[in-house]
Amino acid sequence: MSGGGGTSGASVPSGATVTNGATGKVALVTGAGSGIGRATAIEFARAGAAVAVLDIDETTAAETAETILKDGGQALAVHVDIADEDSVRAAVERTVAAYGGLDWAVNNAGMASHHRQLDAMPLDEFERVVRVNLAGTFLCMKHELPLLRGRGGGAIVNVASNGGLYAIPTAPAYVAAKHGIVGLTKVAAVDYAPHSIRVNALCPGPTLTPGFEGVAAGTDMIARQEAITPLGRLAAPQEAAAAAAWLCSDAASYITGIALSVDGGRRA
Template sequence: MAERLLEGKAGLVTGGSSGIGRATALAMAREGARVAVADVAVEGGEETVRMMTQAGGDAVFIRTDVSRDSDVAALVRSTVDRFGRLDVAVNNAGIEGTLAPLAEYPEEMFDRVVAVNLKGVWLCMKHEIPELLEQGGGAIVNMASILGLVAFPNAAAYTAAKHGVVGLTRVAAVEYAARGIRVNAVCPGFIETPMVMERGVAAGRQRETYEKIAGLHPIGRLGKPEEIAGMVVALLSDRASFVTGAVLPVDGALTAQ
């Protein structure tokens, strides 16, 4: 049997009820990790855990609003209580927000997007890093976006928050590299998730819309959640032992143009 990349490790994934988060949790479990799945969406999160346990994994769902410090602290504490340690973490939770011109963007929605997509990543690292230090190191992957690298019209809040995730990732990588913690960010292109297919740009509602979004990618299609999960698992594993502070587009060459 081939060596599993995360054998014996304990981890957590936020935003694990669907899409990239679910695919990542499943991939981590297949590679031998015990995983806490966190989300505000209880039904979806519990379904992810059912899928993992049915495949032989060790998983637990913990309802978590990543914009609340007390929720994130409880998530990390519960993960350590369940598995005895924390070795790896994927800070994936995010919302798309409203599509609107910058000068017309609703303030309440702007604040909410930043609270979940940016502050949430900071809160997760704030509580994860002390536990990783207790183990002598570990690895974190933050889910940014191509909109952490380039602009997208009518998505001011999301773009600003994801640019912030890139900045937080680099700061954390520099601060903790010498103490054995690696921190990287993945920047997906447009992926076939509920956020992209059903909400946001709603690429799944009309063939014309899907083809327009697909055409932004030189590869000629949208990505699959599993393709992002594969990169995340590789970054969490010891095979990426010299990779930290990296901000990696996984976007079918969209940002290479």
């Protein structure tokens, strides 16, 4: 399962930002208080976009926004609970009030669920995971798409994880929700293509985020995951962020409806 921040044994490639022509663009990133979301918000801002930093944790959202502001970028921290439609609507409206519209959205927020087989999972836990991950992504898209259509087009990236492409043992709710995000992405890509709106899914493999490192603490999980990854290491959040930013950029102008693996070759 994917999550955000940290380092591993192998070095991470460095390079210029992949997002070009972002000046004047408005980007929204959910779950931007840490991990992949934070890295994505920073990536957009460094490329010149104004960024709405959305998270359920107001403190971490403010920290991300402050990082961007100190670097000379434009950012606004906004509280959101993606499982609550009124909260999503208010967060999107605040973004528009601040920046005048929306061009790009990365729907990254979600929750993990693991170490429980299906027959041992209470219904309320299953429903909560699906509500946050799948319904939450739906609600974000529901309120983002009209704004992109009003701008004459744009791009959305839904962060699904490798759990949206194949099974993760003992994570039935998480895998069901992430597969649902991939399906939702494909339908939206087809329905909104006539409006010049591209919708893609990003499917990171295990990523060295604070959440993942917290789960792995005191275990050999990271070493085991590295051992089954062809590139021999796990991803840094910045690598998933670069892929998300690229999918929004003009460099990916003919790409829509895909589920892009960022997994160091694991799917191969």
